[in-house]
Amino acid sequence: MRVFLLALLALFSSLSQAQPFANPFAQSDFLPVDKAFVFSAERQPSGEMRLHWKITDGYYLYQKRLKFDGVEPQAVPALPPGLAHSDEFFGDTQVYRGELELLLPASAKGQLRMGWQGCADAGLCYPPQTSVVDLGGAPSSAAPAQASDQALAGTLGEHGLAWGLLAFFGLGLLLAFTPCSLPMLPILAGLVMGNGASARRGWALAGAYVLSMALVYAALGVIAALLGASLQAWLQQPWLLGALAGLFILLALPMFGAFELQLPSFVRDRLERAGRNTRGGSLYGAALLGGLSGLLMGPCMTAPLAGALLYIAQSGNAVHGGLVLFSLGLGMGLPLLLLVTLGNRYLPRPGAWMNLVKGLFGFVFLAMALYTLRVVLAPSLWLGLAGAWLLALAWSAWPALKPIRALQPALLLAGLWGTLSIVGAAAGGDNLWKPLEPFAGKGQGTAISQAHADAFTTVTQPAELKAQLEQAKAQGQWVFVDYYADWCVSCKVMEKQVFARPDVLAALQGVRLIRLDVTADTPASKQLLQHYEVPGPPSMIWIGPEGDERRARRITGEVDAATFLQHWIATRSQG
Structure with a gap:
């Protein structure tokens, strides 16, 4: 056990110094967006509102990406000439370097909703930013509206590591009973209760399980941030899922007494020795199961995980990112640990009922094998x-x-x-x-599925995405971008339970629906993920008629139809 923990801790240390990994979001010397472009808004003695960007050397702002909403047209400031610039994203355009200062007249009232976007000369293009400035008379600084992953990443950057560990531990507590982490419960329960462990032994087994799961989860998160969605896709390889399912079936066999079958003698002897050595539970077995749980949860994409990965990507600090992900894993494991170990105290004394419990947990392990293979x-x-x-x-x-x-x-x-x-x-x-x-329905379900398939345009190449976005902008059309992969279970759930619903399709009438298929681990898929700095599917993006993403309304992870429609209504109402 000690060797296993030391190996994983050494992995964190090596990742912090590793150079061969190509970070898809940012290199280690890229600044966070709020450091590369320092924005401030200040009321002048004349009553005018001064908007100022301090632009770090090696970075620039796009002139045509500056947007001003919420004020009268005559209050929109005139933009000074920029510097000529040409890049692969927007072609020939004007940019600002060093600093940019704009003045709004004293008569401007209300709330100014401002959009802007910048890039680095080294090749990183930041996502569009949205800032809100109160023009109601009192001096005010910008209060950027942010999506949940942005807010978490920004908080990690602004506060110390201790605060980040505490915050992500709390988020882990909240995530403990979500569909992503619930499969851990039967595994841990089967480990402790199925082996008839004492209370003290149960605490040790559950502790080893949770600690190992948290370490693996953190390591997978750090590697995913460094490699992008490649790790997500790799974890969904059929051979790996088949191996995991085989292990769960192997774990179910002792629960059914299958080791007494007439297997070849050398196999039977090995299995029987393994069964005798794990009576009451083995710490090494608990650590192995914890690692398997971490692998099962690795492809799950949630807002807290996306926030930690975004922080790692922007800051390049894999050690801090790994520690907060480790804290997140501990938070997810603590309620399960308490539920299993404390709940075990209220069970009756050992007896014949334990054989029944072992049989039931054998079926639980078989269910986990089915759960693992659901993608394949x-x-x-x-x-x-x-x-x-x-x-x-x-x-x-x-x-x-x-x-x-x-x-x-x-x-x-x-x-x-x-x-x-x-x-x-x-x-x-x-x-x-x-x-x-x-x-039932005489083909109604097929018709709905076909309508859903016809509504979305599937895109696999960056050039196709660019063409779709340009067409939508020319037509003044809203765009909904859905990142999808065949190996993403949550994507398939939402495909059936959200995007195939008639009320959702009706609400999206007039919206250009684009599905970015990143199933294959190819350079094209990586470019599509990098385009909006998406750590992996499922991720959903809204783009306004003028071509700017409503970053604060980005959806990361699986949501139901009601939540999705709420996001769309709020996004559309804010313009």
Whole structure:
């Protein structure tokens, strides 16, 4: 265990000094956007409002990216001539270097919503920024509106490391019961309860599990920030997912007594020795399971994770980023640790019931194998296997749990639902919650799916994205950009539960819908991710009719249809 922890800690140290990694967002010498472009707004004695940008050497602001909303047209300041500049993003244009000063007349009232964007000569182009200046008479400085990942990254940069560790630990507590981290609970419960560990041993096992999971999670996060979405795609390779699923099946075998099967003697002896050595739980086994949990959660993209990755990318400080991700992992693991270890105290004394518990957790491990393979298997096949799992669970548990009348309806429902799922899978269904959907609606679901597919334009090349954005800008059209990958489970969930809904499609009428497919780990996919500094899918972006992203409204991670529509309504109402 000690060697394992030292190896992971050494990984953090080596990452902080590693030079071969090509950071897709920023090199180590790139400044955060608020340091590269220091903006201030100050009321002058004359009553005019002075807007000032101090632009660091080696950086520049685009003239045509300056936007002024919320004030009368006559109050919009005249822009001074800029310097001629040519780049691959906007072609021949005018830029400002050194500093830029603009004056708004004293008569300007209300709130000025200002957009601007800058780049570095070394090749990094920052995302568009939005600042709000209060013109109601009192001197005010800009209060930039930020998305959640921006706000977290900015807070990490402004405050000390200790504050960041505490903040991300709290975020981890909030994330502990989200769909991304809930799969850890049955694994940890099976480890502690399934082995019949004592209270003290349970704390040790759960502690080793959570510590190992947090370290792996932090390491994956740092590597993902340095390599971009390449790691996300790599973690979804069929051979790796198959290996993980195989391990979960192997962990389920002792729960069913499968080691007593007539396997080859050398295999049987090894398995039996492994089973004897882990009675009551092994710390090394707990650490291994924690690492597996970290790998399972690695592809999950949430706003806190995106904020930490954005901070790492902008600052180049992989050690600080790794530490806050480690703190996030500890926060995610603490509620599970307490739930399993404290909950274990209230269980009855060891007895025959423990064999039943071990059998149930054997089914839990099989469920985790199915969960791991959900990306690789065809949807209908996955539905059929899930139905078979439910049917087998009900069939196996019925003899032992039949005397408990309160559980009889649940077992009958599980068996019935499993049967319906198998039938639905045979008919081409893929929805576990609506297994008989292929037999209902007479093709209505297919029509909705086809309407959804027709609504989005799939883009895989940067040149295609540029052409789509230029067309939308020329037509004064809103643009919605959805980053998608075949290996992204949350993307597929949103594809069915959000973007295929008639009310969502109706709300998006008139919006140009672009799906950026970054499934393949290619230079083109990396350029698409770099274009808006997106750490990985699912990420959703709104672009206004004038061509500027509404950065404060960016969505990172999986959301439901109601939340998505709220974002769109708020974005559209703010213009």
